[in-house]
Amino acid sequence: MRILVTLIAITLGLWVHEVRADPADWASEFPKTDFGETSVQQWSEILSGGPGRDGIPALSDPAFIKVADETRLGAREPVLTVELPGTKPRAYPLRYLTWHEIVNDRVGGVPIAVTFCPLCNSGMVFDRRVAxxxxxxxxxxxxxxxDMVMYDHQTESWWQQAIGEGIVGQHTxxxxxxLPAWMESWAEFAARNPQGLVMNQPKARRSYGQNPYTGYDSRNRPYPFFTGENPPHGVPALARVLRVGDRAWPVSRLAKAGEIREAGLTIRWAAGQASALDTVQIAKGRDVGTIRVKDAKGRDVPHDLLFAFAFHAFWPDGKWMMGN
Known part of the structure; x- marks a missing residue:
């Protein structure tokens, strides 16, 4: 196990330190962070994943190209799609998000943060405006x-990506x-949005298109950064679940049904999207399908597709939509 984690760290250009959070040690790294303000009950809940601050470099103001000009992406490769009213749809390929985890962008005047945590499979888009x-x-x-802990450059408050909430500092x-966003295949995005835009390859030196977490979503347990409970109802720890609010639908149930109407939502599953956390080449990952979530008026609903262990960790009292 330790050898596997170390190999992943080396692939990412990092070294894993199994060091628990200690504000006294991190004050020099985050001099503006107010560690006296926090919603974290015990600092031992937070672990160092290996890199220090910005060891995984977030991106800002990325370049985009037209759909017709994109030649790198495989048809089934996953992208995180943002379609805000009155703007050209944008696709953010997971081949880039896997290595950078955050993209600070602006779409139609709306400043957004496009985020992806590979260890939780959590891909979410947030409005960056606060107060x-x-x-x-x-x-x-x-x-x-x-799950990734983000920070903002303005106050150096820490934010939990999976719940989009400040957990340390001024913005606790x-x-x-x-914002509504969803994962789908490049082919799906391109067919629906021939005039859309796709994020261009960053200039950083990374093995874009390769998955540094090979076989991760077939494991029985997450990497040892996680020490919490297994999910209930016999749901495998690394099974994907659709989260809307505090409800979780196992994707295996959605894939079997194809369409489910529950809790005021219409949820559709269709084959054709590769897992970003399966094979070495992301484009060749096994098919995990695409999910769209609409409300009663047909509008896209903010949601997430994360691993079951992460849902149970952050929503321990959440409702499991098992269909029984």
Whole structure:
């Protein structure tokens, strides 16, 4: 196990330190962070994932190209799609998000943070405006329940990606507004949006298109950054679940049904999207399908597709939509 984690760290250009959070040690790294303000009950909940501050470099103001000009992506490769009213749809390929985890962008005047935590498979898009101020985000290098802890450059408050909430510093307890976004295949995005835009390859030197977490979503347990409970109802720890609010639908149930109408939502599953956390080449990952979530008026609903262990960790009293 330790050898596997070390190999992943080396692939990412990092070294894993099994060091638990200690504000006294991190004050020099985050001099503006107010560690006296926190919603974290015990600092031992937070672990160092290996890199320090910005060891995984977030991106800002990325370049985009037209759909017709994109030649790198495989048809089934996953992208995180943002389609805000009155703007050209944008696709953010997971081949880039896997290595950078955060993209600070602006779409139609709306400052957004496009985020992806590979260890939780959590891909979410947030409005970066808080109390009249536009924040920009970076990666702390810390993990809580295996989920990325972000920080904002303005106050150096720490934010939990999976719940979009400030957990340390000035913005403790503040909730970021989650925007509708979803994972789908490049082919699906391109067919629906021939005039759309796709994020261009960053200039950083990374093995874009390769998955540094080979076989991760077939494991029985997450990497040892996570020490919490297994999910209930016999749901495998690394099974994907659809989260809307505090409800979780196992994707295996959605794939079997194809379409489910529950809790005021219409949820559809269709084959055709590769897992970003399966094979070495992301484009060749096994088919995990695409999910769309609409409300009663046909509008896209903010949601997430994360691993079951992460849902149970952050929503221990959440409702499991098992269909029984």
């Amino acid at each position: 009249g101020q536009t924040l920009s985000f970076g990666v702390t290098g810390k993990l809580r329940n295996s 307890g503040v909730q970021l507004k989650q």
